[in-house]
Amino acid sequence: MPAFRSLHPFGTETPDADLRRLSDAGSADLQRAFYAHQVLAVRAQDLTAAQFLAFARRLGPPQPHVIDQFHHPEAADILLLSNVKVDGKPTGLQDAGSYFHTDYSYLPVPARATTLYSRVVPEVGGDTLFANQLAAYDDLPDAMKKRIEPLLAIHHYGNRHDLDEASRTAASPLNAQQKAKMPVITHRIARPHPVTGRKALYAVSGSSFGIEGMPDDEARDLLDELAAHATQARYQLRFRYGVGDVVVWDNAALLHSATLTDPKHARTLWRVTVLESGPRPVLT
16 A cells, blocks of 8 residues: 655645556555545656556546647547647647636536646746635535525636636637537536535636526625635645656545746646546545
8 A cells, every 4th residue: 555645734645656557456545545635646657648548547537628639649538738839839738727717617527536647847836726625615604505505606618707818817718619519507516525425615716607596796796705715825735746746636626726837947747637427435
């Protein structure tokens, strides 16, 4: 069983797991740590695209990102995140969610987990921020918990705080064909975790643009109030990457934000996001 070290204020990491040779028992150990701590980092890996994807599939069914021009050439389920250009052309998505959001919260079946594999680490910056939505929900006043209990947020692709497609803190722009694939759907604001059953605030920042049955201005005010609460510094973890690190996070329990990186500092990661596939037994 790998040894784990706590991150602060939540999350865990291990320096001694080899994802190329992961047994079923080893996978169960990692998943127990993952669901207990919401963020799992496995340091210093050396993986091919196929090996990285095989690890991600242990968590759930991969869902290719709608931005298909930056799929990995060997595996469409892997999204390339990179600020590196070759012959003046981008090799990956440069700014992937530089605002607090939840991956795939705009899909009818949301994401269970996202995993990133760090290939090139910039000299400065490139961290990911996580905000613990389990703790944020727990700390809400009882009156607010009662108020939001029946509410469904309306989601679609984008960042409600920045609709300028040219901005680095807007959602990555889609072409017309990609936009046509994006539905308008709803999810509970106070959402039970699909594995543990524990309630968390769900995607109150990012793709939530309204609340079913509520006037737009009132809905936006409430979502903004919840987002301001949920992204306080006391709920945040700043994760710093090393070369070869694999990090996995729980989309049902967290918001996350990519930090902007100076384009002169090369940064490349591979990303796989896996969907929920129905409740799994809680690992004990």
